[in-house]
Amino acid sequence: MVWRSVQNVGHRGGVTMESKVIEGAMGLFWTRGADQASDPEIQQATGLSRKELSQRWPDKNALIADALLHYRDTVLARMLAELNPPGRAGLIQFWDKLDHIARQPGWSGCLLFRTASGPMGREPFVGAAFLAYLRDLTEALAKCLAAEGHTKENARLAAMQAVALLGQISLIGASQGWCPAAEDWIAAGRATCGL
Secondary structure, eight states: OOOOOOEEEEETTTTEEHHHHHHHHHHHHHHHOTTTHHHHHHHHHHHHHHHHHHHSSSSSSHHHHHHEEEEEIIIHHHHHHHTTTTTTTHHHHHHHHHHHTTSSOOOOOOOOHHHSGGGGGSSHHHHHHHHHHHHHHHHHHHHHHHHTTHHHHHHHHHHHHHHHHHHHHHHHHHHHHHHHHHHHHHHHHHHHTTT
C-alpha cells in the first residue's frame, strides 16, 4: 500500500477537501476500531456515499491507510513534538499531554496502537506504520533520557519500557476510556522516565 497525499475530491455538486473526509473516517476508526467500522458508519462519518467512497478508495483498507497517514502526520507528530527539547522538560511535556488527552471524554487510546493490536495489524501497511512509529517514539524518548544523563543503552531500554507502557495505556483507552487503571499506567510511564 502506498501512502497518498491529500487531494481534493468531488462531493455532491461541490468540492470537499479530501482531508475532511479522511478526518471523518479517522475519527470513526479511532473511536469504533478500524476493523469494527461498518460501511454505513463509514458513509455517515465521511458524508460520502458508497459509490463516492469507492471512486477514491477501492476498498476499506485504502481508506484506513489514508486515515492512519493523516493520524501519523497530525496527532502522532504533535505527541513526538512534546519530546522537544530533549531532557526532563520534554519528558514532562509528553506525559502531561498524554494525561490531559486521556482525561478527555471519549478518549479511546492511540488509533495506531489500537489498529495494530487488532485483526488489521496483519495488514502490511498497518505493520509498517506501527513499527515506524515505535522506532520514532523510542528514539525520541531515548534522546530525552540520554539528555538526562542515562547511558545510551539504559536510555534505550527505559524508552522501550515506556513505549510498552504506552501500548497498555492505549489498550485501556480503547476498552475503558479514562479510568483509575489508565492513571496508574501513566504514573508508571512517568516513573520509567525518572519523573
